[in-house]
Amino acid sequence: MPPLLRLVFICTVFLLTSFLLAAHPSTSATVLLLLRPAAVFDGETQHPGWVVLVENDRIRAVGPAARITAPAGARTLDLPGLTLLPGLIEGHSHLLLHPYNETPWNDQVLLESEALRVGRATVHARATLAAGFTTARDLGTEGAGYADVGLKQAIEQGIIPGPRLLVATRALVATGSYGPKLSTDVDVPQGAQEADGVDGVIRAVREQIGKGADIIKVYADYRWGLNEPSSATFSQDELNLIVKTANSAGRPVVAHASTPEGIRRATLAGVQTIEHGDNGTADVFKLMKQRGVALCPTVAAGDAIAQYRGWHKGQDPGPERIRQKRESMKLARQSGVQFAIGGDVGVFTHGDNVREAELLVREYGFTPLDVLRGFTSGNARIFQLPDRGRILPGLLADLIAVAGDPTQDVAALRQVKLVLKGGVEVK
Numbered sequence: 001m002p003p004l005l006r007l008v009f010i011c012t013v014f015l016l017t018s019f020l021l022a023a024h025p026s027t028s029a030t031v032l033l034l035l036r037p038a039a040v041f042d043g044e045t046q047h048p049g050w051v052v053l054v055e056n057d058r059i060r061a062v063g064p065a066a067r068i069t070a071p072a073g074a075r076t077l078d079l080p081g082l083t084l085l086p087g088l089i090e091g092h093s094h095l096l097l098h099p100y101n102e103t104p105w106n107d108q109v110l111l112e113s114e115a116l117r118v119g120r121a122t123v124h125a126r127a128t129l130a131a132g133f134t135t136a137r138d139l140g141t142e143g144a145g146y147a148d149v150g151l152k153q154a155i156e157q158g159i160i161p162g163p164r165l166l167v168a169t170r171a172l173v174a175t176g177s178y179g180p181k182l183s184t185d186v187d188v189p190q191g192a193q194e195a196d197g198v199d200g201v202i203r204a205v206r207e208q209i210g211k212g213a214d215i216i217k218v219y220a221d222y223r224w225g226l227n228e229p230s231s232a233t234f235s236q237d238e239l240n241l242i243v244k245t246a247n248s249a250g251r252p253v254v255a256h257a258s259t260p261e262g263i264r265r266a267t268l269a270g271v272q273t274i275e276h277g278d279n280g281t282a283d284v285f286k287l288m289k290q291r292g293v294a295l296c297p298t299v300a301a302g303d304a305i306a307q308y309r310g311w312h313k314g315q316d317p318g319p320e321r322i323r324q325k326r327e328s329m330k331l332a333r334q335s336g337v338q339f340a341i342g343g344d345v346g347v348f349t350h351g352d353n354v355r356e357a358e359l360l361v362r363e364y365g366f367t368p369l370d371v372l373r374g375f376t377s378g379n380a381r382i383f384q385l386p387d388r389g390r391i392l393p394g395l396l397a398d399l400i401a402v403a404g405d406p407t408q409d410v411a412a413l414r415q416v417k418l419v420l421k422g423g424v425e426v427k
């Protein structure tokens with residue numbers, strides 16, 4: 001076809017298509033929903049007497065009831081006695097794990113098939129959403145390969161209910177540093193991907209991103225031997241490269257780290273968050289604050305594991321590990337480091353995510369407002385999710401309603417009466 005004729009042909013097709021589209025506009029009607037709770041917690045502050053107008057999957061308006069009237073065709077939902085707040089954001093979950101007092105971690109990794117683990121994970125995803133968590137950072141499949149990517153797709157396609165997921169896939173460990181560890185004579189599948197050296201870590205990061213990782217997770221320290229304390233694993237150069245490679249693809253890196261040296265290296269490399277931080281010192285928390293690295297303290301995981309190992313909470317004073325955690329959390333709070341909120345749920349029961357907030361309030365000196373902001377606007381800011389975590393016009397209509405006032409008593413978060421995800425009532 002000569003060039004001029006081809007141009008005329010293309011223009012004709014374009015005009016004809018435009019005409020047909022204009023003649024048949026989209027038939028999907030606008031869905032409007034006015035929510036009238038007793039109060040709105042907007043991610044920062046409690047506002048008694050406010051209402052929220054939802055249009056399709058977004059928040060259209062929020063403010064005092066007198067200022068916002070229901071447009072024609074809007075459905076009104078009265079929520080007397082309830083507080084409406086942004087859908088909660090879990091900072092640290094493992095949907096492919098279940099509590100270690102049911103099955104030890106080693107056995108989950110080595111003996112349970114991926115099909116069995118995925119089957120459970122679908123139930124875990126549903127429980128998480130029903131508990132009011134409309135987003136979760138899922139930080140590693142622990143031996144279940146890339147199953148989290150498929151799980152996320154199943155949720156996005158509406159096949160199973162669950163939160164919006166940010167997945168880390170396999171996570172990265174230095175060779176020899178992770179588990180399970182059996183006899184030296186057998187090599188068993190590991191709970192994360194081993195990678196070492198310049199070429200090795202770059203390749204592994206790219207491989208995970210290519211298969212669907214939203215986040216790269218590294219273990220900056222771990223127990224090299226079965227019965228020894230954690231030590232640093234990756235070198236500073238390796239960590240720097242991991243962060244550089246992930247960031248250049250637009251993915252953040254998060255680091256499991258509990259030792260001062262592991263925390264220090266990961267922070268200098270530029271990770272987004274440190275997970276656990278159990279043995280952190282005033283110096284490393286200060287460095288984290290300087291570099292804008294947040295701490296996700298996961299107090300609920302340590303609390304659960306100590307009880308699985310025989311701690312009779314309420315009767316015994318608590319093992320050394322718990323005492324140490326209380327000490328380091330004091331230092332962390334004094335340093336002014338920002339906190340992401342996440343419990344490492346999977347170590348304990350999915351759907352019981354609020355346990356982290358309750359422990360932070362009852363045992364670590366946080367206020368209910370601290371943890372509420374943390375689970376909503378705080379996590380959204382730290383995880384760079386500007387479309388959620390607050391109740392503002394234009395943001396996703398991920399909203400929950402709970403009985404009572406959670407800014408006074410955090411246990412109100414256990415009384416979830418309504419969950420909207422993208423404007424759709426899922427509970």
Ligand SMILES: [Zn+2]
Nearest residue numbers: 092094139344
């Ligand atoms: Zn974890």
